[in-house]
Amino acid sequence: MSDLDKVFKALADPTRRRLLDLLHADNGQTLSALCEHMDMTRQAVTQHLQQLENANLLAIVWQGREKLHYLNPVPLHEISQRWISKFERDRLDLLHTLKRNLEDDHSDKT
Amino acid sequence: MTTATKPSFVYVTYIATTPEKVWQALVDVDVMRQYWVGTKAGSVVRVNVSDWKPGSSWTHERLDDSRTVDIAGTVVECEPPRRLAFTWARPAEVDDTSKHSRVAFDIEPYSDGVVRLTVTHDGLEHDPGMLNGISGGWPQILSNLKTLLESGHALPASVAAA
Secondary structure, eight states, rough: OOOOHHHHHHHSSHHHHHHHHHHHHOOOHHHHHHTTTSSSSSHHHHHHHHHHHHHHEEEEEEETTEEEEEEOOHHHHHHHHHHHGGHHHHHHHHHHHHHHHHTOOOOOOO | OOOSOOEEEEEEEESSOOOOHHHHHHHHHHHHTTTTOSTTTTOOOOOEEEEOTTTEEEEEEEETTTEEEEEEEEEEEEETHHHHHHEEEEEGGTTOOGGGGEEEEEEEEEEEEEEEEEEEEOTTTHHHHHHHHHHHHHHHHHHHHHHHHHOOOOOOOHHHHH
16 A cells, blocks of 8 residues: 555544644544543544555654654645645635635534 | 753754764765755855864854854854754853853764764753744754665755755
8 A cells, every 4th residue: 555545544534634734733642542532432543543544644753651642743734735736825725714614614524 | 862951952863864964964065065065045054164173262243245144153062973062052142151051963884884973952842032033043054965865866956056
């Protein structure tokens, strides 16, 4: 499987997107902290995290005996660069801000 | 990492190249100018200038006529071709080390012909403005660097600016 296939496969699952959302809100969490927000076994969460790590969407830092999980946005950045030209970015930012303001920022969470 | 502080950000990219080439890209202005630029139209190319000895100063300068210094700090570790670490501060706050955050680049051989490059930025938790500014910046720089080292070609924007 290519690196890009791994990224899309990892993102295709709502549980894994939820884990990325949790890290986006508070980066560098332990497995235990993440499990508090997830309605599933610790083992299931571990497997989802492993898939995210294999896709390079997670970076791991060890702090003493604590394993901290970080959202690694580099592969996502590469995807956006592939299809968005630099001259479109300012316009897309404006459009995104407009949409967010109009919709009051509760959409797009799943 | 041996530090006790929890990083604010960790960015990882895998590049099909050698540790030596990644190292050169981090310390050599002529390579830096080919990738240290943002995605938006009109972004200015910036380079990091230093002699890269521990204890020396470094500056993050615009590569235009102004040579404006946007960021400055002190080189903490320099172990070619494995680890480069420096502090990171606004030029006005460079004398107050309590205002410095810390950046580290770790270069590790990953598999045959592939290098894992990790950028860690810590000490930003009390500086939301800087945190916002850099959180979009690092993925861009890493992605540019990967493109440059794997294709051997500079990005169109940096050619225009050079």
